[in-house]
Amino acid sequence: MEHTLEVDSIILEFGSKRVLQDVFLKNETGKIIGILGRNGAGKTCLMNIVYGEIKTNNKSIRLDGKAIFDAYRNPEILRYLPQFSFIPKNLKIKRIFKDFDLNFSQFTEYFPEFEKYYNVKFKCLSGGENRIVEIYTILASKTKFCMLDEPFSQVMPVHVDTIKSIMTKEKKNKGIIITDHLYEHIIDICDEIYVITNGKTYLTKDKSDLIKLGYINKN
Amino acid sequence: MYQSGKNGIYIIQALLWFKIFTLGILVLFTNSYKRNEFYYYKNLGVTKLTLWLPILIFDFLFFLITLITIASYNYGTHP
Numbered sequence: 323m324e325h326t327l328e329v330d331s332i333i334l335e336f337g338s339k340r341v342l343q344d345v346f347l348k349n350e351t352g353k354i355i356g357i358l359g360r361n362g363a364g365k366t367c368l369m370n371i372v373y374g375e376i377k378t379n380n381k382s383i384r385l386d387g388k389a390i391f392d393a394y395r396n397p398e399i400l401r402y403l404p405q406f407s408f409i410p411k412n413l414k415i416k417r418i419f420k421d422f423d424l425n426f427s428q429f430t431e432y433f434p435e436f437e438k439y440y441n442v443k444f445k446c447l448s449g450g451e452n453r454i455v456e457i458y459t460i461l462a463s464k465t466k467f468c469m470l471d472e473p474f475s476q477v478m479p480v481h482v483d484t485i486k487s488i489m490t491k492e493k494k495n496k497g498i499i500i501t502d503h504l505y506e507h508i509i510d511i512c513d514e515i516y517v518i519t520n521g522k523t524y525l526t527k528d529k530s531d532l533i534k535l536g537y538i539n540k541n
Numbered sequence: 542m543y544q545s546g547k548n549g550i551y552i553i554q555a556l557l558w559f560k561i562f563t564l565g566i567l568v569l570f571t572n573s574y575k576r577n578e579f580y581y582y583k584n585l586g587v588t589k590l591t592l593w594l595p596i597l598i599f600d601f602l603f604f605l606i607t608l609i610t611i612a613s614y615n616y617g618t619h620p
Contacts, residue, residue, distance in 0.1 A: 375583075397586045408580035421585055460584065 324351040325386055325466045327400075327497055329372055333380035334364065334521075341367055344522040349467060349497040354489060356508040357501040358537050359518035365501040366405060368518070369469045372499075373402045385466070403460040405471040407452055411445035418444065418455065422463040429458055432484050450476050457485055461492050469499040474507050486511050505538065553612060560604050564597060 327349045334342040341364045349355050359365045370376040372383055374392035383390050385399055409418060415436075419426045430437045433454060439447060447455065453476045460468050474482050482504075489498060489511055502508055508515060509529065516523045517535045524535055532538045572579075572589070582592060 373583075395586065395588065397584055401584045402580065404577070404580050406577050408577050408584075410575075410578045410581055463584075 325497065326350045326384075327467050328384045328387075329368075329382070331380055331382040332368070332371055332378060334367055334371065334376070334378050340521055342371075342518075342521045345518075346523055347372075347499070347516060349499055351466070351495070351497050352493055353513045354493050354498040354500060354511055356505075356512035356515040357499065357518060357523075358503075358505055358508060358515060358532065359501075360537065363518040364521060365518055366471055369402065369471055369499070369501065372469065373400065375402075397463075397465055399466050401460045401463060401465045401468045403456060403468070403470040403473060405475070407449075407456065409444050409452070409456055409459070411443070413444050415439050415442055415444065415447075415455065418459060422459045424459060424462055429462070432458075432488060433481070450478060450481070453477055454481055454485070458488070461485075461488055461498070465496055467497045467499065470501070472502050473500060474502045474504045482507060505532070549612065549615075553608065556608060560601065564600065568593065568597070 327347075329347040330345060332342050332345040333340070345368060347355065347357075347368075357365050357368065367376060371378055371381055374395070390396075390399060416426065419429070426440055436451070436454075439451075444452060444455070453473075457470065457473045457477075460470065461473075473485060477485065486507065489500075492498065500508060500512065515526045515532075517526055517532060517537055518524075519535050519537075524531070526532060526535070529538070533540055579589060579592075582588075
């Protein structure tokens with residue numbers, strides 16, 4: 323079944339500074355959308371607002387046309403990969419896969435080098451390996467939409483390609499929202515790209531729009 | 542005898558308030574120190590309140606039962 327997630331009417335202010343004011347995002351099952359923007363533009367804040375982690379007076383988040391509040395209370399609708407490590411360090415890999423109802427052998431088909439880690443604690447893995455487990459748990463678990471904040475950072479290029487292929491496979495069952503500064507991967511994988519500038523979202527068509535909006539240089 | 546019982550009630554009162562205070566400190570410290578890890582449980586649909594409530598109830602009840610047991614034991618053995 324196909325689902326639509328719409329986000330608009332968001333106003334976020336920190337004191338007198340207005341960070342987000344005219345935001346519109348739309349995602350649907352089968353689509354990957356990317357959010358780009360300069361540091362401090364409000365990408366992570368936007369994701370946190372959609373997830374219900376940051377409270378604002380003005381926001382409208384709708385799933386299939388119906389308003390949803392505090393999406394984090396319902397992982398079947400939305401899961402969120404924050405930009406920092408979020409899995410408790412003392413948990414074993416097998417416990418993590420059990421909690422998220424995931425198949426470890428499917429995971430090792432993508433990442434065979436993880437086979438030896440099944441009974442190992444999360445803290446025993448390297449930073450990059452931790453990130454791969456985190457990305458996979460959010461990306462492959464059962465949900466209608468998932469938001470990934472900087473999924474490609476800390477991950478080596480070979481695994482970035484694998485993650486991109488998992489995304490392409492998983493988007494058949496869910497909508498995916500990504501933000502990352504490795505914009506070439508975003509351009510490569512996303513169906514639509516929004517850029518946040520001056521608190522507003524702009525739907526871009528190609529790389530020239532990213533130049534116009536001041537996100538990348540001409541050269 | 543009466544005086545020692547009165548002091549005991551004061552001590553129990555002070556201990557109860559101290560326990561409540563330390564539980565408050567524990568919640569504040571853990572919420573700050575483990576802030577990132579709460580996302581793991583949120584992604585599983587478990588809220589902070591769901592995590593905290595059983596822990597706090599168990600901890601406080603364990604303290605209360607221990608306190609009552611010790612107090613009643615001491616009261617029973619005193620002349």
